[in-house]
Amino acid sequence: xxxxxxxxxxxxxxxxxxxxxxxxxxxxxxxxxxxxxxxxxxxxxxxxxxxxxxxxxxxxxxxxxxxxxxxxxxxxxxxxxxxxxxxxxxxxxxxxxxxxxxxxxxxxxxxxxxxxxxxxxxxxxxxxxxxxxxxxxxxxxxxxxxxxxxxxxxxxxxxxxxxxxxxxxxxxxxxxxxxxxxxxx
Numbered sequence: 765x766x767x768x769x770x771x772x773x774x775x776x777x778x779x780x781x782x783x784x785x786x787x788x789x790x791x792x793x794x795x796x797x798x799x800x801x802x803x804x805x806x807x808x809x810x811x812x813x814x815x816x817x818x819x820x821x822x823x824x825x826x827x828x829x830x831x832x833x834x835x836x837x838x839x840x841x842x843x844x845x846x847x848x849x850x851x852x853x854x855x856x857x858x859x860x861x862x863x864x865x866x867x868x869x870x871x872x873x874x875x876x877x878x879x880x881x882x883x884x885x886x887x888x889x890x891x892x893x894x895x896x897x898x899x900x901x902x903x904x905x906x907x908x909x910x911x912x913x914x915x916x917x918x919x920x921x922x923x924x925x926x927x928x929x930x931x932x933x934x935x936x937x938x939x940x941x942x943x944x945x946x947x948x949x
Contacts (some may be wrong), residue, residue, distance in 0.1 A: 794840050800899045801844035816947035886936045894929035901926050
């Protein structure tokens with residue numbers, strides 16, 4: 765069992781061993797976040813490294829209000845968004861003046877119907893803009909207004925990206941479901 769407060773105090777004094785301990789404990793969780801925003805595992809590892817450097821250089825700014833893990837998660841998400849902006853010219857962004865939320869009634873999937881690898885693959889294969897907005901909204905819990913500010917896009921663009929992401933996810937999951945049913949028959 766690690767003593768987080770002790771590790772934090774040692775990290776604030778730039779103790780390399782404590783920094784390594786902190787990295788060893790939290791890097792798997794933080795890498796999982798990075799993977800949701802990256803195209804490849806290598807890219808996710810780059811985001812993690814950049815984010816962890818920010819965590820270690822800003823560790824004195826953590827004021828023990830809220831959870832330390834939540835504070836780190838926010839830095840990692842912001843680092844992933846910065847990475848997205850640097851590579852934005854390669855990303856697909858569509859703007860729609862008004863968008864209605866897609867009605868998802870009648871489309872229910874059993875949680876046990878898909879493996880985590882299948883779900884990860886379907887989300888990871890979304891166009892970059894869709895994937896980023898989907899992760900921020902559905903997984904991280906940001907509002908469309910916040911997403912629009914983070915990505916420097918219109919709020920309606922965020923909504924349309926999310927709506928299109930859900931449509932693409934639904935299509936792919938239905939296809940996987942049909943293939944599984946066919947294989948059982």
